[in-house]
Amino acid sequence: MIEQYTITTTPKYNFPQPAIDTTLPKRFIELSLHSLKHVQSQPIQLNQQNFQQTNNIEILNTVHFKPQPIALRPRHMPSIVAAVDTSSIKIGETSTGILIAVRGANVWKENRSYRYSRLGPFIFHITEENKREVYTTLQRAYFSMPHENNHQSFPNIIQMPMRIASLLERWLQTMLSRTISKGLILFDGSLTSGIGDTPIQLMKEILSAARKRENTVLAFSKMTNLRLNGRLITDVLPEHRPPYLYEISGLRTKPPILLLGDVYVARFSKEKYAFRLDIDREVAYQQRIEAVEKLLWNESLSQSYPETLRLAHILCTFTANEVIAMQHFAVRKCGFQIIDRPDMHKLLFGPFGRGESYS
C-alpha cells in the first residue's frame, strides 16, 4: 500500500534548489496510510473543530516601548518574499482516537506574481497507542533526531493535530530557509522557542540557514498576549505616521522558553491595524530595518499584513467542503463508518444546550 506512492521530488520552486531532504512528505504519507490501515468499519463521529493556535507562553511582563518609533520608507530593492503556514483540523472521532488532517503551504512572490506549493492534506488516525510513534517517527524523519521536547511529557491527543502541523511547518520553514537567497521569509507566529512544537535547536538551525543565504526572517503574529500597562501592545499606537516600527524591550522569559527574535510592533498602513513582528535577533539592526523596508516595497500590505502570508494561510486552511471530502475519503477508501452520535447538550437541554464545542 505504502509503496504505491512514489515520492521522488518535492514541489518545484522557481528559485535555485539545493539538495532538499524529501523524507518528511514521504514519512507523512507512510504514517498517514499506516495509521488509517487498521480501522476497517470503525465508526466515526463527525465533529468539525478547528484548532486555533494559541501562544500561552509565559513571558515576564516588563514591557515598555523605546521612546522613538522607527520611521520606515519603502526600499526599492527587488526581493523574493516567501511565507509559510500550516493548518490542522479534526475531521472526526473514532472509538479509539481522532481523525485529523494537516496541510501546509509555501507561497512566494517574485516579479510581482505569486506562486505556491501546497502539501497535503495528510490524514492521520491518532490514538493513544500510536500518537507517540507517529510524532517521534515524523520528528526523526524530519530533523534527524528528536529534539529536547522528547524529554517533556508527551502531548495530549487533542494537541496532536497542532503538533503534527507544527512539524510540517518547521519542515516547510527549513525548506525556504535553505532554498531562498537574499529574500524575506515570513513566518506565521513569533520566534519564541522552547515550547513543545518550537524546539530551540531546530528554530536556531532554521534561522541560521536563512542567515547563511542572506535571508531575513520576519515573523508576524496575528495575536499577542504581550501587554503594556494592561493593554495589548498592538492596541497602543502612539501618534505617528505609518509605516513604522516600535521596538519592544524588556521582555524576559522563563527557561526553557527563549526569544530568538527581537520584538517590534509593526504598523504599515493607515488602517489602525498593528502586528507583533519578531525579527531574527542575530541579524544586524540595520539589516533588520532594511528587510522591513524591502518588504514595504516588494509586498502588498493591506491592513498592515503581508499578502504572501495571507495567501499561505488561505491556501492551507480547510474549508467545510474539504472536510466533507476528507470524511468521504475516510469512508470510501479507509472503511470508516460514519455514525451520528447525539449531542448530549442538545439532547438534554434542548434549545438551551450550547453544544459540545462549548463544554
Next chain:
Amino acid sequence: MKLYKKEGNVLQILSFPNETVEKGDYLLVEDAEARRGLVAQVIDVQFASVPGVLEELLRSLPDGGEVIQGEDFDPLDIASHITYIQDASLVICKIRATVENESLSPSSSWLPSRSQSTIKKLTIPTLLKLAKVDGKLPIVLGGTKDSSFLTIDASHLDGRLNIITGKKETGKSHLSKLLMANLVGYKATVVVFDLNGEYSGLGMTSDGKRSAHYDKVHVLTPSQNFKVALKQLNLHVLLGILIHALHLPGTSAREFRRIWQSLKERDKLTLHELGEVIPVWQCNQHVRDALFSRYHSLINSGFFTDNAAEAMLLEDCLFKAKEQGGAVVINLRNTSTIDRQIVVEYVLGRLVEMLTSWKLKATFLFAEEAHLYLRETYWDDIVTRMRHFGIFTTFITNQPDTIRENIYRQADNIFLFNFTNEHDLDVVSRAARVDAETVRSIARDLPPHHCLALGKVVQDFPMVVKVKALDIKTMGETRLFFNGTN
C-alpha cells in the same frame, strides 16, 4: 442518488457526479419496505449547497482575479473527493405518480424512506409500459434521450384539442406534418390552414418524388384551383362571410337575405346577377352602398366564380379523404387578410354543414397562426361547439399569447418546443395538464427539434422527444437576400 427532501409534490434528490441526471428524466424512488415507489420527473438540476464552496472558489482567485499559479502535492488524492463533493447536484423533481404492484396512481401523499429508498432512472420504455401509453394506432414521434422511441396513439388525438407551440425554427411545422402524415395514414380526414404554403409538399419526398400520400394530399389555393360558385353556397355560409369577414351590419344582412331569396327563386344565383340586382334593389341608399362594397370585395377576392367548370368543390376533396384518408391543404400563402378570412369562413362553414348532416364523420383541423384569420367568436366555438360536431383542432403558433387562456386550459395535448421568453412561458404554463414549473424549467432548455409532449398522448407524463425526421419536401422556406451570394 439519495433522497433529501419532499415538499408537497416536489422531491429534492442529491446526485453525485458519476450519476448523470438531466431535466426531463424520470426517476423511480423505490421503498422496498413499503412495496411501492414514486415516479418523479426531473425539472431542474442545481448545485448542491455544499458548505465551504464559496471559500473554495474565492481561494482559487486571490491574485487580482488571476488564478494563482502553484503546485499541489496531494498524495491521498483528496482533490478528487473535493471535486466529487463540490460537483454534487441537487435534483429537483416533480412527483408524477405512485407505482404499486406495477400499476400507477396519481397519488403523492406518502413518504418514502429517506435512508432505505433506492433511486434509479426510469427508462422511457418502462414508463410507457407502466403508463400504458400504447394503442392500436401508433405514431412514432421520435427518439427519447435513452435511445428509445416515443410512440403515441393516434386515438389520443381523436376528439382532442391540441396545441403545438414554440419559438421560430424549433420544429413546430415539422411535428404537425408528422402528425398529419400519420393521421392520413390511418385514413383520417385532415384540413390544414396553411398560412405559408408549407404543407403543399406533404405528398412529395424530399427529393421531389411522389410519396405514399401523394394522392391523398389535396392542395387548394384560393382564386387559383379553389373557387366557389354562389350556387354551391348555402345562404348562412355566405352570410357568415359577409358578417364576420366583411363586417356587414345586421340591417344590410337582412336586405342581402332578401336579395338572395329573390335570386334563388329565379334560379339566378350568380355573381353577375347579384351585381345587377344590388344597385337597383329597393332599400336605403346606405344599405345598398354597404351591400355593393361587400359585393366588390367578393369579386376582388377572386374566390368566387360563375363558371361552374372553374368551381372546385371542397366537398369532393373531403369525400375523397373520407374514403381513403387525406389532407386538404388550404394554401393561404399570398392571400390578403380579408380574402384569408373569407376563405376560412367558407371552409369552416362548409365543414360544420357537412359534419352536421353527417356527410363527414370527423375532421382533424390544423390551424397555423390562427389569430391571423380566425375571428374572435370562433375560438370558443372550436373548443366547445365545433368539437361536438367533430372538428378536432390543432393550433400551431410561435406566439402563444395569441391563443386564449381558456384554450390552454382546455387543451388535451400540448407539444411544447423551446421558449426562452418569460412571457411566452407564462402563457403556456397556464395549461391545465401540467404544472407551471415543469413548463418553465424544461421548455427553456429544449434544443431545436426537441419537444415536450404533455397531456393525454403521454398519459400526463411529460416527455421530451426529439421529433423524428420526415422525408417530405420542404416548402414555404423563407426567401433570403444573401442566399447564394458571397
